[in-house]
Amino acid sequence: MITIKDKTFVPFLEPVELEKRIVELARELDKDYEGKNPLFIVVLKGAFLFAAELFKHLSTPCEITFVRLSSYESMGSSGRVKQIIGLEESVQDRHVVIVEDIVDTGLTMAQLTAQLSGQGASSVEIATLLHKPDALREDVRIRYLGFKIENRFVVGFGLDYEEHGRNLAGIHVLYEKGAE
Numbered sequence: 193m194i195t196i197k198d199k200t201f202v203p204f205l206e207p208v209e210l211e212k213r214i215v216e217l218a219r220e221l222d223k224d225y226e227g228k229n230p231l232f233i234v235v236l237k238g239a240f241l242f243a244a245e246l247f248k249h250l251s252t253p254c255e256i257t258f259v260r261l262s263s264y265e266s267m268g269s270s271g272r273v274k275q276i277i278g279l280e281e282s283v284q285d286r287h288v289v290i291v292e293d294i295v296d297t298g299l300t301m302a303q304l305t306a307q308l309s310g311q312g313a314s315s316v317e318i319a320t321l322l323h324k325p326d327a328l329r330e331d332v333r334i335r336y337l338g339f340k341i342e343n344r345f346v347v348g349f350g351l352d353y354e355e356h357g358r359n360l361a362g363i364h365v366l367y368e369k370g371a372e
């Protein structure tokens with residue numbers, strides 16, 4: 193068990209499990225994007241470690257860029273997506289892959305995919321480490337998925353609880369009595 197601020201978390205996905213699945217995703221992406229010079233858009237802050245691990249194992253020639261979006265406050269969705277750092281590159285006629293740490297309500301991905309398609313991308317796909325199907329409120333299609341998880345709050349491997357816990361090597365889930 194670990195404590196972050198006023199909350200207790202328990203181990204949920206170990207670093208070796210994460211790495212194994214991320215290597216598989218990199219292989220799938222290599223196969224699908226060969227010769228397409230894809231543009232990967234990493235959604236900060238949460239996706240920084242997933243992206244780093246993914247790109248270490250990806251060999252297809254590609255470009256990598258970053259946006260910073262924020263929708264979650266403490267342990268819940270604010271219902272709004274704030275763009276803190278926008279996209280500098282043109283996506284016109286590009287094959288785009290969004291790299292995200294988690295799809296929860298789907299609000300962030302629904303807005304970003306609509307924006308990129310509207311800007312003339314040839315294709316827009318989502319690669320996310322985690323997804324909570326029971327929390328989804330938007331129509332979001334995920335092409336590359338690490339793990340489907342229950343609708344419980346998680347931290348670690350990039351994900352935070354009030355800006356803490358992003359540096360944990362594995363994913364931890366909020367400890368709720370009776371939920372284990």
Ligand SMILES: O=P(O)(O)OC[C@H]1O[C@H](OP(=O)(O)OP(=O)(O)O)[C@H](O)[C@@H]1O
Nearest residue numbers: 236237238262263264296297298299300
């Ligand atoms: O599917 P949704 O309900 O939109 O939630 C998913 C978003 O929430 C998290 O970002 P957050 O707003 O916490 O910002 P951060 O990545 O900087 O921590 C996560 O990184 C996703 O971008």
Ligand SMILES: Nc1nc2[nH]cnc2c(=O)[nH]1
Nearest residue numbers: 264296344345346351352
């Ligand atoms: N840290 C964290 N951020 C999120 N953003 C959307 N869902 C989550 C979650 O379960 N944990």
